[in-house]
Amino acid sequence: MKVKYVAEPFRIKMVEPIKMLTREEREARIAEAKYNPFNLRAEDVYIDLLTDSGTNAMSEDQWAGVIKGDEAYAGGKSYYKLLDAVKDIFGYKYAQPVHQGRAAEKVLFQLLLGEGKYSISNMHFDTTRAHVELSGARAIDCVVPEAADPSLRVPFKGNMDTERLQKLIEKYGADKIGVVVMTITNNSAGGQPVSIANMKETSEICKKHNIKLCIDAARFAENAYFIKRREPGYENKSVKEIIKEIFSYADMFTMSAKKDAIVNMGGLIGIKEDENLFSLCKGRTISFEGFITYGGLSGRDLESLAIGLYEGIDEDYLKYRAGQMEYLAARLDEAGVAYQAPVGGHGVFVDAKSMLPHIPYYEFPGHALAIELYKEAGIRTCDIGSFMLGNDPDTGKQLEANFEFTRLAIARRVYTQAHIDIMADALISIKEKADTVKGYKITWEPPILRHFQASLEPIK
Template sequence: MELPFAESYRIKMVETIKRSTRQEREQWIKEANYNLFALKSDYVFIDLLTDSGTGAMSDRQWSAMMLGDESYAGARSYYNMKNAIKEILGFDYFLPAHQGRAAENVLFSTIIRKGDVLPGNSHFDTTKGHIEFRQAVAIDCTIDEAKNTQLEIPFKGNVDTAKLEKVLWQYPREQIPAVVLTVTNNTAGGQPVSMENIKAVAALCKKYGVLLLMDSARFAENAYFIKTREAGYADKSIKEIVREMFSYADIMTMSSKKDAIVNIGGFVAFKSQELWKSCQKFCIMNEGFITYGGMSGRDMNALAVGLDEGTEFDYLETRIRQVEYLGMKLDEYGIPYQRPAGGHAIFVDARRVLRHVPKEQFIAQTLGIELYLEAGIRAVEIGALLADRDPVTRENRYPDLELLRLAIPRRTYTNNHMDVIAVALKNVYDRRDSITKGYSIAYEEPIMRHFTVELEPAETRKEAVEL
């Protein structure tokens, strides 16, 4: 008999989580103005809001933290991180930052001007927010197949190179500071990008003289999918695949809270010494000196170890197979999600579940609230709330996909928790036809509103307040 699959780690420490009653949850979500971000974590039983900074660090990482050098300048921990980035990712120059969006801020403050255009594959919320805040434009060039959640293809996060070349041809070189390639493609459902597509995008960038920027929060998961799905890579190690991926990039930004499995930290890395120097002033002004950039020495040490552990096949297999397990449970119950299962999350197709909720009433957010009320499970909307308003017309944007993301923290929950999540979704799915109303906006910020938005049940709709 073949042995069943088991996790590639064992548990040394546990954290208590508490159940609650539906009556309590109804009160708590109302007090949070129906914004799942506004809930206290103590009010959540299983937290799938994000996989960013919510994973469990290893014994090696905790040991490395005890050796952190907290010197203001030139700390050993900085050089540990520098060596890991050079050895594993292949970049000679980098600037640390306290997280991914801070790294984006350092880079984009340097390279983006008003009126610029940055094409890519489904820019995520902070990336698009930074671009639009600077009065530039993010253009989505993801393949059309990503819009069909039930279509099974191996690399649904790919760039449509014909769309990309049209943008590169249409705009002058000086108006395109970079092409943004997100690996994996989070907004499209945690879907990977093939090596073939990476090469093709890099070739177009070279042809038109444009820099290639990789948004790399989940690069290791992307490498796992290349190894397991793309011809010619089955016998290559994850680290070999990672080095090849980044050999085609000029710049990378990294939220290390994902694939480096730390609670805080990020960086922007460069092949160009000149660009690295140009970005230093924004690192110093907004983050800190260039050898700590908003990070403590202990966190830089943990990050360096996490880059090594996060690019090992056994760890990645355990992580991604847990996501697949949740997808298989949802298959049993007939619940539609972005197929195939993503690297870090399952993205439930909210539009296919809540068919009676109008798009103006935020379908995916409504599903997220129903899941929380059902079992105290917190997920996050990847739909019209996150898509925000058009920066010019101020009209709501309604994306092709309305998804509820169930982001699985690394090395944190067991498959028993996955079973609870699946049954809770089944219970919501079974009563889906009775859910006919969603929510309207009572208050919103003018950009990246989904973090702090205040909602109310749609039947008591008022005029939205906007700063």
């Protein structure tokens, strides 16, 4: 059944010009960037799907908030407005602003983890895994088996495998598990949601073993919207009510507010009630981010973040947001282009392993497809697969990811139906000549988070 495009619940008041380079120019630019899309200049990109983090369009109310932001070094009113929003939406007693999500992880995780410890997650995203390893601990992914089959359409493929979680705790010992992290939505698994039932069951296991449960809350609103649409008993609940229940099962959260809070910069740490842990977080914030009432942000950032938290949970907006993904997915269904299904909340994760079966994981099919998309239509995307996963921190050997995805992360309130049709047309065109696409090898890489900086070249 063909999906109808959901009309934007807003009018466009300002535009940013973009232009398409020629095919020859694009091929030259990506070669100059050493075949790493992160090295491209933004002006050389036509449609930028590298990330949905900080690339979103703020509203007129948020821009008005930029003017009203209180730039006091300590105790500014914008800080207190943000605290009130966190208490109202999440129900947490304590909140600490930081400049983005990885800063939240840097402040918090060193307090929970260390040598000989483990972090278990439904899936760690790249910076989360990096901060676990930087603490000396090791990260273990524990997503449900259904997530491994991109063609399998089940409602909550982002869930924690609670049976395996229990076995991992028994294997390593509860005292060695520094934290359990529930990522909502589960980005590395294709933007897949986590159910309330799974959140509750995970919480009960953590409480039984006295283990802290932390939510990676970057896309909390999209996850709540999926629960409203897919989980029995929640269809008549408001998104805000669902959010309050989700977070009631955890002890803390980290958030990149650059996603569902629809701001260009910002992050949060939330602590439900542990005053001692919050005190330690404040001390580390002062060292790494700045004074606690600004946390590495300007007053204008705090103001727009407080407004954006509410705009991100608006149900008309969320219907449109999910509708964009469903429209693109429907176009791909018609053309037989495989992706992680059902489609997630912040992008479409194309199954590069399916499209490029001749490219082995160590030649990075997800990355190869990303390069082809840029050459084909000026679209910048990234790999969510073995290239991003990197090397084993103990052996140095290339790890094989559970998935080989190319992520088309769609910025909020930025692109139109015409842009999405270009995305679909480009993927369909590449599929028709997929057997000509070559893999890539790394010519230089840093020791951690390599995908941001590595240099590559095509396999000849």
